[in-house]
Amino acid sequence: MAMSGMRGLSVFISDIRNCQNKEQERLRVDKELGNIRTRFKNEKALTPYEKKKYVWKMLYIYMLGYDVDFGHMEAVSLISAPKYPEKQVGYIVTSSLLNENHDFLRLAINTVRNDIIGRNETYQCLALTMVGNIGGREFAESLAPDVQKLLISSSCRPLVRKKAALCLLRLYRKNPDVVNVDGWADRMAQLLDERDLGVLTSSMSLLVALVSNNHEAYWSCLPKCIKILERLARNLDIPQEYTYYGIPSPWLQVKTMRALQYFPTIEDPNARRSLFEVLQRILMGTDVVKNVNKNNASHAVLFEALALVMHLDAEKEMMSQCVALLGKFIAVREPNIRYLGLENMTRMLMVTDIQDIIKRHQAQIITSLKDPDISIRRRALDLLYGMCDVSNAKDIVEELLQYLSTAEFAMREELSLKAAILAEKFAPDLSWYVDVILQLIDKAGDFVSDDIWFRVVQFVTNNEDLQPYAAAKAREYLDKPAIHETMVKVSAYILGEFGHLLARRPGCSPKEIFGIIHEKLPTVSTSTISILLSTYAKILMHSQPPDPELQNQIWTIFKKYESSIEVEIQQRAVEYFALSRKGAALMDILAEMPKFPERQSALIKKAEDTEVDTAEQSAIKLRAQQLSQTSNALVVTEQSHANGIPPGGQLSLVKMPSISSNVDDTSAGERLSQENGTLSKVDSQPPSADLLGDLLGPLAIEGPPVIHTRSSSNSGLEGTVVEATAIVPAGEQTNSVQPIGNIAERFHALCVKDSGVLYEDPYIQIGIKAEWRAHLGHLVLFLGNKNTSPLVSVQALILPPTHLKMELSLVPETIPPRAQVQCPLEVINLHPSRDVAVLDFSYMFGNDRVNVKLRLPAVLNKFLQPISVTAEEFFPQWRSLPGPPLKLQEVVRGVRPLPLPEMANLFNSYHLTVSPGLDPNPNNLVASTTFYSESTRAMLCLIRVETDPADRTQLRMTVASGDPTLTFELKEFIKDQLVSIPTPIAIRPTQLAPASPVAQPSSAPASLTDPGAMLAALL
Amino acid sequence: MIRFILLQNRQGKTRLAKYYVPLEDSEKHKVEYEVHRLVVNRDPKYTNFVEFRTHKIIYRRYAGLFFSLCVDITDNELAYLECIHLFVEILDHFFSNVCELDLVFNFHKVYLILDEFILAGELQETSKKAIIERMGELEKLE
Known part of the structure; x- marks a missing residue:
C-alpha cells in the first residue's frame, strides 16, 4: 500500500x-x-x-x-514560511479551504507578490498557481503587471511562463481592465510564436478569453493561429510527448479553432485558403477507429472543425459535407457521438439554406427523442425545437405531445413549454393550436404555466372564427371525469365568453353549461372560483330571455360568496349580484372582452431570455447577434420562422402576467380584463434614439424611406417624438407603429447582400431575396404577418426611378394570421443611374393605417459584375479613354479614413474588383468591373484611387468607361460609399438637383432627380 | 472553462475536489452530493455527458471511481473527456498502477499533480513526460 x-x-x-x-x-x-x-x-x-x-x-x-x-489563519501563515515544504502546504491548503471572498486571503497578497517577483522559481510557481486558482479582483489589481512580466520574460523557464499565462487569464476574468489592450496585443501575437507547446496551450486559452471580448484588438493573432493549426494538423515538428494516441495535441487544436471562431471573418484569401485546406483535411481524414481514446480525441478535433466551418460560412460544398457527416453521426449507436451529432446539428440550424437538408433527418432525430439516456433526449428535443417550422410543426408537436405522457418529470416542464411555443409560432391553422394547448393542459396540467393558458385565451378572443370551435372543445373536455384545474380555468373562461355560440347544440344550453362547470367548483382553489363567478355572470347575461330557474341558482351562489373571506371572491360575488339585477344594463357591462393588443408572447420571450453562464461568451451567440444586427439572414420563406424575432423585436409594451406573480392577489381573469383596457397605452412607446437618428438622417437626403410617428396620442410619453415629427410636412400620413431595427441600416446591408429583412414592425416583417443577372433582377418580397389576426387593406406600390422598369406581381389585400405571402418583382435596368426605387407599403391594423416608404436595394452596384483584369488589359483600355466625359477625375474630401486593405474590401463588396499590385504605387488602388444596362449593354469600367498616406480623409479618384453617364454615375456612387456622412452637398454636387430634402415619394417618380438633366448641366 | 473537478467513489466519498469558482462550503457539499447522484445511476451505455444546472458534467468511471468535470455548456465535450483520461494516465504513471487507495493515502500528491495539469480551470500542460519530470523535481525539494 x-x-x-x-x-x-x-x-x-x-x-x-x-x-x-x-x-x-x-x-x-x-x-x-x-x-x-x-x-x-x-x-x-x-x-x-x-x-x-x-x-x-x-x-x-x-x-x-x-x-x-x-485553522484558516494557520494555513495562510504557512505561505510565508521560509522553507519550501511548509510553504507548499500553505499554498495548496489555502487554495482548497478558502475562496476569493475570504478576508484572510487579503492578508497574503504581499507575501504572494514577493514570491512572484522574487528569484526563486519554485516559489513563483506556487504563488502563480494559487492566484490562478483562487485569486480575486484585489489580486488582479495588484498583481497583473508582475504576472505579465513573467509571461513574456525570456529568462523564465516555460514552466513558469505557462503558469503565468493562465494566472493572467484568471486575473483578466476577474477584471478585464488589468490587461491593457494597446500594449498587450503585440505581446500576445509574439507569444503565439512560442515553440514550447505547454506555454502555447496556456497562452491559447488566454487568447480565447481576450478575443471573445475584443477581437478587433487581436487581429494580428489571426494568421498565427492558422499557422499553429497547420503545424498541428500536419504534425510538423510536434514532439512525441505532445501527441495523444498519435494525434498532435488535440486540446491545442481545439483551443486554436475556438479562438478562430471569435474573429468575424477571415479576409485574407491566402489565409482563408490554407485554413480551409486544414479543415478539409480534418473533415475528410477523421475515421472511426477501435481505440476509444483515439476516437474521442480525433472527434473532439472534428467537432470543433465543424463549428469553425459553420462559422466561416464556407462554400456550399463544404457545408453539405458537414451536414452529411452530422447525418451519419446522429444515426450511430455510440452515444457520445450521437449526442454531439444532435448538438452540432442544432448549431448548424444557424446556417442559411441548411434547414431543408436537416429536415430530411427528422425521423432519425425523433428516434433519439425516445432514447433511454436523458442527455440524448434533451439534445433531440432541442434540435426538433430548432428545426420546427410551418411545414413540419404538426408532426413535431404531435411527437412532443406523445412523448409528454411518458417523459420523466425533469423534462415535462421544458417539453410543454417548447410544445406550446412551437404550436403558437407555426400553427398552420388556429384550431390546431387550440387543440394542442388543450391537449397539453390535459396531459401535463401541472407543468403548464399560466402564461400558456392566458395566451390561448388571447388567441381565441382575437379571432372570431375560432370562438365556436374553442367553445365546443372546452365543452368536450368538461365531460371528462377528472380534469386538471387549469383546464377548468380555461374552459370556464372560454365558455363564459363564447358558450352562447353553441346554444343550439345538444348539451350546450346555458343551463347545461352552467351545470357542468358548477360541478367542478367544490374541487377548485380560490383563484379558480373567481373565474367561475365571472363565467356565471356571463352565462346569466347571455341567457335571454332570462331563465328564472337558472337566475335563482346563480343568485344563490353569488349570495353565498358575499361572505367569503377571500376579498377577491367576495367583491366579485357582491358586484355580479348587484349588476345582474340591472336587467338590460347588464349587457353593456358584461359584454364580450375587446380584442387584446398584439404583443410578443411571454412564452417566446421567456425562451429567448434564458441565459447561460459561461466563462467566455459563446461564439455562436456572438454570431447570432452579429447576424441579427446586420439582418442578413433569417428571413426568407421558412427561415423567417427560424427561431424568432431578432432581439430588436422584443416588445416591452405590456407586462405579461408571469407565473411567479401571486395569482391570489388579483385573479387571472381580472388581470386579463385590465390588460384589455390598456390598449391606448400600448402603441405609445417612445422611439429609441436609434429611430430618431433614422428619422433625421436619411430624411434630409432622400426623404422617403422613413416612418413617421404619430404625435397626437399620449403626449406625455411621446415628447421626443413630437420634436422629430416637426420636420414632417403637415398632412403627412403618420403611423402609430414603430419599426423594429434601423431601416437605413437594413437597407445598407441589403445593398451588399441579396437576402435579408427590409423592414419589420410589431405586425409585419418584409423580407427580400434577390437574384441578379446582367441588367435583369428577380426579387421576391416576403410579406409576413406576425400576428394572430389578419392584416387587411394591404397595398404595395413601387415608385421606380426613370432608369428602372419594375413590375410587381399582385399583392393580396389581406394577409392571413401568421402567414407569409411572396410577391415577385421583376427589374430591368435601362440606363446607368444612382437613383433608388421606393416601395410604398401600407396596411390597416385595427383602426390604424400604417404606411411606410422603403428604399429598395435595386441599386447601381447590383448591375455590376466583378471582373479582374491584367496589367496588359488594363493600361491600353485606360489610355484609350482620353478624358472627360468618358474619364472623370475628382479630388474627394471628407473621406471616412480607411486602411487600404479595408477600402479594397469595401470595393470588392460592391463588385468592383480590386487588382492588387497593378498600380506600382502601394498607396493607390485600381479596380475594374462590368456594368450592365439595356442602353449600355455590358460595359467595362475602370477605377483608380490615389490615396494620401499623410491624410486619409482625402483621395483622388478617376473613373473611366465607354459611356459618359455611366462614368459620372459610377464615380458619384463610389464617392457616396467613401465619404463618411453623406450630406446633401456631397451627394448632389450641382445645385441643379431639386433641392427637396423632404421630397415625398408619394409625389411619384417624376419629382425624383433626373440624372440626365443633371448630367447635361454638369458636362 | 472547468468549474470544478470531483473524484468520487461509488459510495459518494470525495477523494479529490478542486473548485475554480468561488463556492461556499455548504454549496460545495450540495454540489458533491448532487453530482454523485447524477452520475452514479447512469447506465454505462449512456453518454459521458449530463446537464447539471446551467452547466454540464463530463464524467468517466474507472473501476469504482468517478472523475467528473463541470464545464461550460459551450465547451468541447470530447476534449474534456480525454482530458480526464490523460489525468488518469498521469496518475497511473506516477503511482505505477494506480488504485483508489493510492489516491486516498496520497491525496496531497494528487493535488500537486492536478496543479501541474490544470490551472485557472484550463489545461496547462498536456505532456505526461513534462508533468512526471516536474513531480520528480518537486519530490527532491521536500
Missing part, C-alpha cells in the same frame, strides 16, 4: 477507513479536530513538520465533508 510519507497522516487516514459507521467516523474526526485545535493554540511549540501534518489532516477532514472552521 502506498504511504503518504507522513506517518501521523497515514495513521489518521487508516483510522478513518477502519471506522465501522458514520458515527464512529464523526467521533474520530472530532477527536482529531480537538487535537489540532489545542496544538494550534500553542503555535510556538509546533515544529514546521507538525504544522504541515496538521494542515494536511485538516484538508483531509474537509474533503470528507466536515466543516473546518478554524
